[in-house]
Amino acid sequence: MLENKYESDRSGNQMITMTMKNMNNTWKARLWTAFLLAGLMNISFFLSPTYAVNVSIGDKYGGGIVFYILQPGDSGYDPGEQHGLIAAVEDQGRCVAWHFITSQEIGGLKTEIGAGRTNTAAILAQSGHVASAAKLCADYVYDGVSDWYLPSRDELQKMFQNKAVVCGFCDAHWSSSEAGPADVWVNSDTGSKGHYHMKSIGINVRAIRYY
Numbered sequence: 001m002l003e004n005k006y007e008s009d010r011s012g013n014q015m016i017t018m019t020m021k022n023m024n025n026t027w028k029a030r031l032w033t034a035f036l037l038a039g040l041m042n043i044s045f046f047l048s049p050t051y052a053v054n055v056s057i058g059d060k061y062g063g064g065i066v067f068y069i070l071q072p073g074d075s076g077y078d079p080g081e082q083h084g085l086i087a088a089v090e091d092q093g094r095c096v097a098w099h100f101i102t103s104q105e106i107g108g109l110k111t112e113i114g115a116g117r118t119n120t121a122a123i124l125a126q127s128g129h130v131a132s133a134a135k136l137c138a139d140y141v142y143d144g145v146s147d148w149y150l151p152s153r154d155e156l157q158k159m160f161q162n163k164a165v166v167c168g169f170c171d172a173h174w175s176s177s178e179a180g181p182a183d184v185w186v187n188s189d190t191g192s193k194g195h196y197h198m199k200s201i202g203i204n205v206r207a208i209r210y211y
Contacts, residue, residue, distance in 0.1 A: 003181040053082050053211060058165035062086045062211045063145030067166055068113075068158040075114025078209065085113075087159050087166045088148060088207040091173075092136040095202035098174050098184045099123065099132040102199040105181035114206065119176035120149035133174045137207035148207035153177035153185035155208060158192050160187035172203040 059066045069084040070077040077083065106126050109119045123134035134150040142148075151159060156175040163169040175185045179196035186203060188194040197203060 002061045009042045014208065035155075044059055044185075047178075055082070056083070057162055062209065063143045064088045064209065065166055066211075067208075068155070070113070075112065084211055085151075085155060085158065086142060086209050087169070088211055089167045091204050092140050092148075092207050093133065094203040096133055096136065096205050097202055098197075098199040099126075099134075100130060101126065101128055104180055107178075109152075109176060109178045111156065111175075111177040111185065113152065113154045114210075115152040116155050116176050117210065119152055123150070123176060133205045134176055136205050140207045145209065148209050150174065150176035150205070151208045153194055156185070156187050159206070159208065162190070166206075169206060172197065174203060175207050203204060 004070040053061075055061045055066050055069075057066055057069060064086040066084055067087045069082060072079070104126075106122055109115075109122060120134045120138055123129070124130055129135075130141060137148045137150045140146070140148045153175040156173060159166055159169065160173075172186045174193070174197075175187070177185045179185050182198055182200075184199055185194050185196050
């Protein structure tokens with residue numbers, strides 16, 4: 001009887017041990033499953049496509065205010081994805097000379113929409129450059145956004161045409177487009193082309209960026 005009881009107890013202990021092992025294995029399996037799912041969720045988050053931008057003129061977006069949405073024929077236009085131009089919420093300078101080098105033309109500075117970024121880079125790269133309206137824009141940082149530039153003539157004119165939605169935009173502002181060795185295009189309310197001022201005259205500076 002003692003032997004039978006011993007065998008019975010041993011069998012019972014073995015069953016309990018096996019049950020505990022099964023429970024441990026089950027919990028381990030559940031934990032691995034949970035970790036795997038969490039990993040897959042993180043991977044899917046980083047690999048998920050970004051949603052297309054869909055904003056309107058006057059909307060606050062990307063550190064400023066949307067003032068123009070690119071149209072067919074504009075550089076950077078994509079029929080499947082909205083792109084446009086954003087104006088800074090404030091002037092980066094007032095009564096500022098365009099450049100302290102006033103008698104030498106940089107050359108190659110274009111006037112069309114999409115040219116402001118390359119114009120700004122060319123101005124900053126001019127030999128002897130120290131300070132300019134373009135540098136004020138390139139140095140501007142707002143709300144973590146730092147890719148600002150001085151608008152081209154046509155970009156500036158679009159901003160002027162929609163000045164009602166751009167904070168505090170009034171009076172003359174510099175573009176990044178030269179009109180000759182000593183002159184630069186500025187905005188105008190008399191037509192789409194604008195007019196030009198001498199580089200040494202102090203007027204206002206408003207940065208823009210592309211989205």
